[in-house]
Amino acid sequence: MDHRKELFDWKEPYDTAGTSDLFIQTMRDCCRFHYDNCPEYQRILDAADFRPEELKEEEDLERLPFLPTVFLKKHHLFSMPLNRLPIKATSSGTGGRYSKIGFDAGGLAGAFKMVIRVFSKLGLLSPVPCHYIIFGFKPHRSNHTAVAKTATGYTLLTPALSRTYALKYENGKYEPDLEGTVKAFQKSAGSAFPTRTIGFPSYTWFALKLMEEKGMAVKLPKGSKIMLAGGWKQFYKEQVDKHEMYALAEKILGIGEEDIVEAYGAVEHPILYCDCKKHHFHVPIYSRVIIRDVETLKPVENGKLGLVNLITPMFRGTPILSIMTDDLGILHDAKECGCGIDSPWFEIIGRAGFVDIKTCAAGAAEMLKGGTGK
Numbered sequence: 001m002d003h004r005k006e007l008f009d010w011k012e013p014y015d016t017a018g019t020s021d022l023f024i025q026t027m028r029d030c031c032r033f034h035y036d037n038c039p040e041y042q043r044i045l046d047a048a049d050f051r052p053e054e055l056k057e058e059e060d061l062e063r064l065p066f067l068p069t070v071f072l073k074k075h076h077l078f079s080m081p082l083n084r085l086p087i088k089a090t091s092s093g094t095g096g097r098y099s100k101i102g103f104d105a106g107g108l109a110g111a112f113k114m115v116i117r118v119f120s121k122l123g124l125l126s127p128v129p130c131h132y133i134i135f136g137f138k139p140h141r142s143n144h145t146a147v148a149k150t151a152t153g154y155t156l157l158t159p160a161l162s163r164t165y166a167l168k169y170e171n172g173k174y175e176p177d178l179e180g181t182v183k184a185f186q187k188s189a190g191s192a193f194p195t196r197t198i199g200f201p202s203y204t205w206f207a208l209k210l211m212e213e214k215g216m217a218v219k220l221p222k223g224s225k226i227m228l229a230g231g232w233k234q235f236y237k238e239q240v241d242k243h244e245m246y247a248l249a250e251k252i253l254g255i256g257e258e259d260i261v262e263a264y265g266a267v268e269h270p271i272l273y274c275d276c277k278k279h280h281f282h283v284p285i286y287s288r289v290i291i292r293d294v295e296t297l298k299p300v301e302n303g304k305l306g307l308v309n310l311i312t313p314m315f316r317g318t319p320i321l322s323i324m325t326d327d328l329g330i331l332h333d334a335k336e337c338g339c340g341i342d343s344p345w346f347e348i349i350g351r352a353g354f355v356d357i358k359t360c361a362a363g364a365a366e367m368l369k370g371g372t373g374k
Helices: 003-009 020-037 039-047 058-063 105-121 146-154 178-189 201-213 233-238 242-253 354-370
Strands: 087-090 100-103 130-137 160-170 173-176 195-199 225-228 260-266 269-274 288-292 305-311 322-332 345-351
Touching (some): 003 020, 020 058, 087 146, 100 105, 105 269, 130 146, 130 178, 160 201, 178 201, 195 201, 201 225, 201 233, 242 260, 305 345
Parallel strands (some): 195 225
Antiparallel strands (some): 087 100
């Protein structure tokens, strides 16, 4: 039986309680596949004395060895031949290193269903054409990053009348063109159709500040939305509070907080987390989230701060079942939100120190080196 297909065919994308048994079955299937087809991953599990059959209930996910994102930037693991992977995407890179993840056809089919169901649930799919202003990379043959593919993919949520990119490839590198986005805002304000922005919150903020400094403000058509994704990256020192962003967006573009949506994810964990009307990231049925103590790496109870461990059985190209991020977060019970979505939600507080993440990665690397294999 194809448990993965059954999971991604489930109609309610936030029914985590109703899909608990199915989720763990899918995780067990996926873990077995990677154990049998990726020698490096098999050595990691063997070194931790863990077998796929030990995944019997959700509590067992805590013992599944995780791979830190920084480990995947140094070790490119695959469970299928590269010629059988329709898409191979990379992270944006840290210090010249980047993760390289292989996405299999079955996983991509599930991802498509996930996107349709999550965006439909949040009312983001529409037949009404839109102008798009993308605060991200304009596609170029040299750019294989997942963030570039995702940003352009989001423009398929509605028919796209136009696409304006904030980062353009010129003279061998990407250069920001905030003036171009400002002109696009001015032009879009006079259109009969709405405008949607998508992309890095940093460049979105910079464009809004530029307009404020110039004394410019427009009123975008009804139905316009701001969609934020990708994090602040190298501009973490310039990061502002969400409510400060919301206030400036309403002042400059006439877009209220209810029309601002934020997404969270990573190439190493390509699950779509979109915030609800209360601006909280609820856990969909396609994943589970564990918060771990920074020092002991033991799971902490809901409401406590720790490292964010993300789990999914979506893909079989690369063993990304359990990923340790460098994000610090808190997991909350569904009842603490009040938006009507009945699944736990998490908030991202900041990033952990590099030493903490390096220690996690060193542990995974030691398992890879010291395992017995079969």
